[in-house]
Amino acid sequence: MTTNPKWALTRRNLMTGAAASAVLLATPFVARAQAKTLRAAHIESTDSATHKGYEDFAARVAEATGGAVEVKVFPAGQLGNLRDLYEGIKLGSVDITSSGPDYTSNIAPIMVTAALYYSYRDEAHADALLDGEFSEKLSEALSKQANMRILAWGELGWRSVFNTVHPIESAADFDGLKLRVPEAKLHLLPMRALGAAPTPIPYSDVYTSMQTGVVDGAEGTPAAVTQQKFNEVSKYYSLTRHLYNPIHLVIGSRAFDGLDAAQQEAVQAAAVAAFQTQRATARADNAAALKALEDSGLAVNTLDTAPLREIVRPTWDELTADLGPEGAELVKMLQS
Secondary structure (H helix, E strand, C coil), rough: CCHHHHHHHHHHHHHHHHHHHHHHHHHHHHHHHHHHEEEEEEECCCCCCHHHHHHHHHHHHHHHHHEEEEEECCCCCCCCCCCHHHHHHHHCCEEEEEECCHHCCCCCCCHHHHHCCCCCCCCHHHHHHHCCHHHHHHHHHHHHHHHHEEEEEEEEEEEEEEECCCCCCCHHHHHCCEECCCCCCHHHHHHHHHCCCCEECCCHHHHHHHHHHHEEEEEEEEEHHHHCCHHHHCCCCCCCCCEEEEEEEEHHHHHHCCCCCHCCCCHHHHHHHHHHHHHCCCCCCCCHHHHHHHCCCCCEEECCHHHHHHHHHHHHHHHHHHHHHHHHHHHHHCCC
């Protein structure tokens, strides 16, 4: 049987075209199979400096890895509260999240050393500690105790006291003041040492509790006060700056170990760069918020915080008593 040359050519073309189509169709699936997706979730609002930091981080990872690693960001508690998110890291349903070390001290007690009242002198002191050996030791401990590591540090800012009774100009003004604080020893002990009556109530209840007199006040950064409109139920905002509130971006060991060495390096570098920018954004946001509070009529005052630090300092010993030599070394670093 003689094959028509025209048909043979057409058949070859068809076969070649089919093969090429198969390759083209298969390629996207191969790329998707090779690409890695990291699920990053946090509880802060989409207009916060923290969320902007996550978006910057995701963009930097995509660029540095050529799209081989994608960071999908779920903001504003979409995947749950902090407990849900840290449980998600444990289970593998969440890869990356963030919080202050006051929260992760529940998971790894050594983290309390990064959340002690009046332990950071200023921003430069905080930056030097959180970008150096102090952070490395905390990350090592978190990895051993909770199977996650610190990628980078950002910040929420300096927490100060707002209330309805009087400005705080010295330690004596804390006496008997009912202040809402989180239910944790690292907040309760120093506030009691200052003479306040710390009152643990849910953060969501602060506004109405101040309206009704359940508490006299609470504490938070200028940005938090404006975002939650606490100035509407306060008369005074005293810059006690009793607690510098850093945040750490953490990744589960399972997710990090699933990246190759080049990808790990890219993710780490992207996190550091993005959250250094986040710090600058948070500082600018807090400065703008403080001015807005003053413009709104809230009485804002500064005070000498050195005497307050001396009153609070003994509580460090109680809070770190069970941490052994490792904790003592970290406290020594804080005092350097």
